[in-house]
Amino acid sequence: MATWATAGSAREERWPEEAAFFDEVADRMGDEALPIDPLALRRYSSPALRRRFNKEFRFRLMGDLRGKTVLDVGSGDGLNAVMLAKLGARVTGVDVSPRAVALARRRAEVNGVSDRVTLMAAPIEAAELGEDAFDLVWADAILHHVLDELDLVMDRLTRCAKPGGLLVFSEPVNL
Numbered sequence: 001m002a003t004w005a006t007a008g009s010a011r012e013e014r015w016p017e018e019a020a021f022f023d024e025v026a027d028r029m030g031d032e033a034l035p036i037d038p039l040a041l042r043r044y045s046s047p048a049l050r051r052r053f054n055k056e057f058r059f060r061l062m063g064d065l066r067g068k069t070v071l072d073v074g075s076g077d078g079l080n081a082v083m084l085a086k087l088g089a090r091v092t093g094v095d096v097s098p099r100a101v102a103l104a105r106r107r108a109e110v111n112g113v114s115d116r117v118t119l120m121a122a123p124i125e126a127a128e129l130g131e132d133a134f135d136l137v138w139a140d141a142i143l144h145h146v147l148d149e150l151d152l153v154m155d156r157l158t159r160c161a162k163p164g165g166l167l168v169f170s171e172p173v174n175l
Contacts, residue, residue, distance in 0.1 A: 034106055071091075072084065092134070093117065094129070095121060104117075105117075135162055
């Protein structure tokens, strides 16, 4: 099994490439996409959510988010972080792309939840996160980016969750 020290060089070589790619993605997004669609908010906040759609199932699984602390891993443009905050959570978002984080900050401001969203630009492997700090850990399409360090990342995310906390992951690929 790899350790943080032995996996370090490959991981650290990957970070700038991933950051540059997602910086470009953030640069292409326009500010018109920043407000959260009220229909989307209603879709994910309804107690009668359908179960057949991945994201709806995950929101149903998490239950009432009011007052909960959530770590949004790979928060990107902040869409999920803002949605989680609008549903009552205090959200910490972490993403490797500084420009995506800047876009996420603008999204939080536009949607009136900047007081409930904290964002940091850092790889998840290097982000300063506390242990036992989050009620929920949310990761949407991020794990395939850290496959070489998956055991280490999962151990880290597990330690970030409070005892009895919930970790919710979704991946767009089947590896």
